[in-house]
Amino acid sequence: MVGIIVISESKASNELLSTVRKVLNRRRLPGIKAVTFKTSVKYESRQVRLQKLIKKMDDGDGVLIMTELFGASQTNVCKKLLKNQNVQVLCGYNLPMLIEVASLNEKTKLPLLCEKTRDVGQKYIKCVCCS
Numbered sequence: 001m002v003g004i005i006v007i008s009e010s011k012a013s014n015e016l017l018s019t020v021r022k023v024l025n026r027r028r029l030p031g032i033k034a035v036t037f038k039t040s041v042k043y044e045s046r047q048v049r050l051q052k053l054i055k056k057m058d059d060g061d062g063v064l065i066m067t068e069l070f071g072a073s074q075t076n077v078c079k080k081l082l083k084n085q086n087v088q089v090l091c092g093y094n095l096p097m098l099i100e101v102a103s104l105n106e107k108t109k110l111p112l113l114c115e116k117t118r119d120v121g122q123k124y125i126k127c128v129c130c131s
Contacts (some may be wrong), residue, residue: 001061001065002031002062002063002105002108003054003059003061003063004105005032005033005035006032006035007068008068009037009038009074010036011035011036013034013035013036014034016018016034016093017034019095019098020095020099024102029102030106031105032102033053033069035049037049037074043050046077047081048090050065050077050078050081051081051089054085058079058122059128061084061109062110063110064087065090065119066097067089067095068091068092068093069091069092094125096120101117102114102118
């Protein structure tokens with residue numbers, strides 16, 4: 001199972017995963033953890049905490065880290081941890097992506113899981129207009 005870390009700077013990751021549990025009618029989401037990285041916490045402290053969490057969550061299939069926004073401080077922390085590890089980072093998550101990753105992480109390899117999750121996020125972004 002791929003470990004999934006969903007990072008936000010507020011409680012958004014916790015709330016979105018709570019919604020995913022309701023949508024999927026699950027009490028738990030195995031292998032998925034929400035993490036809050038407040039901007040007031042030093043960069044190095046966030047990096048150490050994330051490194052420990054990656055080590056804890058990687059059972060050999062790797063870890064997918066999902067961050068709110070490419071270029072944000074949380075993503076920059078993650079970039080330094082990509083070397084020599086079975087870790088991928090996916091930036092800019094939404095609810096369809098979290099539902100997809102929760103549905104697939106137990107049976108899909110890391111690279112394909114990252115691609116499929118990204119594709120679902122893009123697929124469900126629509127502009128709906130009334131005439």
